[in-house]
Amino acid sequence: FFVFSITGENVLHIAIVNEEPATVKFLLDAGVDFTQRxxxxxxxxxxxxxxxxxxxxKECPDVSVPTDYEGYCYFGEYPLSFAAVLQQEESVRLLIAKGADRNCQDSNGNTALHMCVIYNRIPMVDLLYELGASLDIKNRQGLTPLTLAAVKAHKDMFDHILQKTRxxxxxxxxxxxxxxxxDDIDTIGKxxxxxxxxxxxxxxxxxxxGHLDMMDGLIVQLLNEKWRTFIKF
Structure with missing residues (x-):
């Protein structure tokens, strides 16, 4: 299948948007290309x-690097990211079972995990992580899912991912x-x-x-430790 709609999605994207996992399975079994953006x-x-x-x-379009990732239909381009953002658990599992890359990156370098951070989908972060998606991949702005959560001031997401990395x-x-x-937390690199x-x-x-609300827990502990070590006399 290589048919795109007038808006640029293929039949697999459409089935996911319409929340039809049975159709997603039918298309995957029929050989639809799940790598199409x-x-x-x-x-x-x-x-x-x-x-x-x-x-x-070339596969990736040319776009400016700076962005706030806000868009009415910015779902990460790939079917897997679409399914994750739209909280279609069955479709996510079907795609990965068929061999979809858990860490495929869109034009902004965002993986499905990055997209879940943008849309604050904590259960889908758990699912993707359970299925082998990486929390270490950086997008074009040099952000991992954890640091992207910091940019978006999604405190619950930030704390949730932090617990997964400990x-x-x-x-x-x-x-x-x-x-x-x-590596992704401290201001001083290796x-x-x-x-x-x-x-x-x-x-x-x-x-x-939201950023002010994030000034607690590990972040405050790290600031206090820096104060005692490098500044306080």
Whole structure:
């Protein structure tokens, strides 16, 4: 199947949007190409529509890198991302069972996990992670799903992903001793350079009330530790 609608989606996208998992299964069994992206400005973030140029000589269109990812129908281009954003669990499982890439990246470098962060779909993050999707992939702005949650000031999502990345050393009753990988959290990278796309940098510099709400837990602990180590006399 290589038929696209007037808006740039194929039959598989349409079946997912219409919440028809039986049709999705039929199409997959019939050999529909689940790697096809939707195309055209209709499925683009609003602030990228004026810069988007579709080029027949390459798979990805040319779009400006800066974006807030806000769009009426920006669902991540691939059928898997569509299914995840639209919370079609059965379709997600069908696509992955057929071999869909769990970490396929759209024109903005966003995976299905990134898209779930944008739309705040915590249950779908759990499902994709359970099915093998990676939380370590960065998009074109250098953001992982965790740091993208910081950009969007989605506190519950940020905390949820943070818990998935931790390593628990021991638990006793309600007390847990755990370690967190600081690659995406701390302002200082492994090589000693400043990491402007770290969660801490994003949250501290954030201008929304949502970013202020994120100033708790691990973020505050990290700030206090930095104060004691590098500033306090």
């Amino acid at each position: 939707c195309c055209g400005k209709f499925f683009c973030p609003e602030d990228q529509k004026s810069s988007r140029v579709d080029n027949v000589t 390593t628990i050393y021991w638990q006793y009753g309600n007390v847990t001793c755990a370690g967190y990988p600081l 090589d000693g350079s400043l990491n402007d796309t770290s969660a801490l940098s994003i949250i501290v510099r954030g201008e929304s009330a």
